[in-house]
Amino acid sequence: MPSLFDSYVxxxxxxxxxxxxxxxxxxxxSEGDLPTDGDVPNELMATYYGQRAGAGLIIxxxxxxxxSGHGYARTPGIHSEAQMRGWRLVTAEVHRHGGTAFTQLWHVGRLAHSSLLPNRQAPMGDRGRDAHC
Ligand SMILES: Cc1cc2nc3c(=O)[nH]c(=O)nc-3n(C[C@H](O)[C@H](O)[C@H](O)COP(=O)(O)O)c2cc1C
Structure with a gap:
């Protein structure tokens, strides 16, 4: 019977x-320098994930x-160059501690709010709703 501490392929x-x-x-x-940067992973996140690299897998x-998939303030994306640079900080720190990380990808759909979206556009699932009311 394998234990939690045994390796896994x-x-x-x-x-x-x-x-x-x-x-x-x-x-x-962190907030990106440009509006198109979105919310950007940073050193604090690299430290946080690096500290948890003892787990076999970090998601x-x-x-x-x-x-258009942004639903909460200060949550990261992976669609801009700035965000990808930020994630490289995170993965470098995880790898430095011998860890492995996957990213959970999401698009929040209708759960977003215009205050969080580019040009204050309506959430994806709500677009065109007024036109049909
Ligand atoms: C029902 C439910 C589902 C969640 N699903 C996710 C998820 O899929 N991905 C994610 O990043 N956070 C998700 N969260 C948010 C995290 O679970 C949240 O960061 C965590 O519960 C906060 O824990 P803490 O404040 O005790 O550290 C979910 C929260 C709830 C209540």
Whole structure:
């Protein structure tokens, strides 16, 4: 019977143990310099994930795949260059501690709010609703 501390082969990825950090929204990003940068992963997040690299697998907090998918202030995306640079800080720190990380990708759909979206546009699932009322 394997224990939590035994390694595990997950497809092409070799995990050093069977402990998994689940995706947990932390709302710790920085604001990008440009509006198109979105919310950007930073050193604080790199430290946070690096500290947890003893887990066999980290699944990072939910991460926007597109500006229209942003649902909460200070949550990261992975659609701009600035965000990708920020994530490289995180992955470098996780790898430095011998860890492995996946990213949880999301698009919040209708749960977004115009105050969080580019040009204060309506959430994706609500667009055109007024036209039909
Ligand atoms: C029902 C439910 C589902 C959640 N699902 C996710 C998720 O899929 N991804 C994510 O990054 N955060 C998700 N969260 C938010 C995290 O769980 C949240 O960061 C965590 O519960 C906060 O824990 P803490 O404040 O005790 O540290 C979810 C929260 C709830 C209540």
């Amino acid at each position: 997950l497809g092409p990825v070799h995990l050093k143990n069977r402990i998994v950090l689940p995706p947990m929204t932390r709302t710790r990003t 990072t907090e939910a991460t926007d795949v597109d500006p």
